[in-house]
Amino acid sequence: MRDSAACLAGGEVAAGRAETLAGLIDRFDVIMYAQCRNGRINEMVANIRNQHPAHRPAHHPHPRRMVKSVHEHQAIYEAIVQRDGAAAEAAMRRHILSVMADQLASIATSPELASAPSAVATSRSDDERAGQ
Numbered sequence: 001m002r003d004s005a006a007c008l009a010g011g012e013v014a015a016g017r018a019e020t021l022a023g024l025i026d027r028f029d030v031i032m033y034a035q036c037r038n039g040r041i042n043e044m045v046a047n048i049r050n051q052h053p054a055h056r057p058a059h060h061p062h063p064r065r066m067v068k069s070v071h072e073h074q075a076i077y078e079a080i081v082q083r084d085g086a087a088a089e090a091a092m093r094r095h096i097l098s099v100m101a102d103q104l105a106s107i108a109t110s111p112e113l114a115s116a117p118s119a120v121a122t123s124r125s126d127d128e129r130a131g132q
Contacts, residue, residue, distance in 0.1 A: 004070045013063040
């Protein structure tokens with residue numbers, strides 16, 4: 001947590017520290033996943049991490065997301081250190097929802113996806129053609 005905080009300056013990712021911070025964020029996530037001690041969950045997470053580049057340290061393109069993660073990880077860490085399971089769970093849930101919201105917002109504003117036909121529109125067109 002200290003190393004992650006040291007990668008921030010003035011509420012932003014410090015110059016030249018983005019790659020280091022991305023690695024630290026990834027490391028925190030790996031440590032948290034390992035604590036669940038559930039083989040199936042660990043396998044699913046490993047599978048997702050291996051298939052989706054967004055879960056690799058070099059693919060954290062959004063400095064604001066990294067700053068949020070540092071603060072959210074700090075809240076999780078503090079709750080764990082205080083042995084407050086309910087607060088740790090609540091902080092983890094807030095973090096997961098925050099990451100999900102940012103990822104969905106990123107997808108919604110992605111230029112690559114803006115020009116691609118939606119799966120819903122494609123399905124409807126196929127269904128409509130089949131009905132003709």
